[in-house]
Amino acid sequence: MKTAIIYDSIYGNTGKVAEEVARVRGEDAKLIHIASARKEDVAEAELIIIGTPTHGGRATAAMQTFIKSLPTDIWLNKKVAVFSTGMPASSVSLFFRMVIKILGYAAAPTLAVLLKMGGLHAGEPAEFMVKDKQGPLIEGELLRAGKWAESLK
Numbered sequence: 001m002k003t004a005i006i007y008d009s010i011y012g013n014t015g016k017v018a019e020e021v022a023r024v025r026g027e028d029a030k031l032i033h034i035a036s037a038r039k040e041d042v043a044e045a046e047l048i049i050i051g052t053p054t055h056g057g058r059a060t061a062a063m064q065t066f067i068k069s070l071p072t073d074i075w076l077n078k079k080v081a082v083f084s085t086g087m088p089a090s091s092v093s094l095f096f097r098m099v100i101k102i103l104g105y106a107a108a109p110t111l112a113v114l115l116k117m118g119g120l121h122a123g124e125p126a127e128f129m130v131k132d133k134q135g136p137l138i139e140g141e142l143l144r145a146g147k148w149a150e151s152l153k
Helices: 013-025 039-044 061-069 094-103 107-116 141-151
Strands: 003-007 029-033 047-053 079-086 126-129
Touching: 003 013, 003 039, 013 029, 013 047, 013 079, 013 141, 047 061, 047 107, 061 107, 079 107, 126 141
Parallel strands: 003 029, 003 047, 047 079, 079 126
Antiparallel strands: none
């Protein structure tokens, strides 16, 4: 299945997850950093996987802008899946625990936007954890990312 993996990565952690997802999805997967993403990447793919760091419970501004820049009907009948990276609530201050509890991570709300625009659910949203703001990924997260990528329909 022709797959576009469009990702943003600030400190490289989301990029590492995206690379693992692309590796598992195989030769039909195209890995695209948000700075190079084009409308045609979405139009030509059967499955679009979005990867983003979590910022205030949402995708990065660049990812949100890219998604909003596309015509809504481009998502019709496209399989979509989303993953995000973030810090576990257990490793942050009480204030940030509350923020995470209220806002959550970016994957679920981003997937909801894509489904609302006509995308087809290809898998549950996934959150991959980093040790602190700049990373690194918590041990085992890349293995978990690979298993998530295999589960996508």
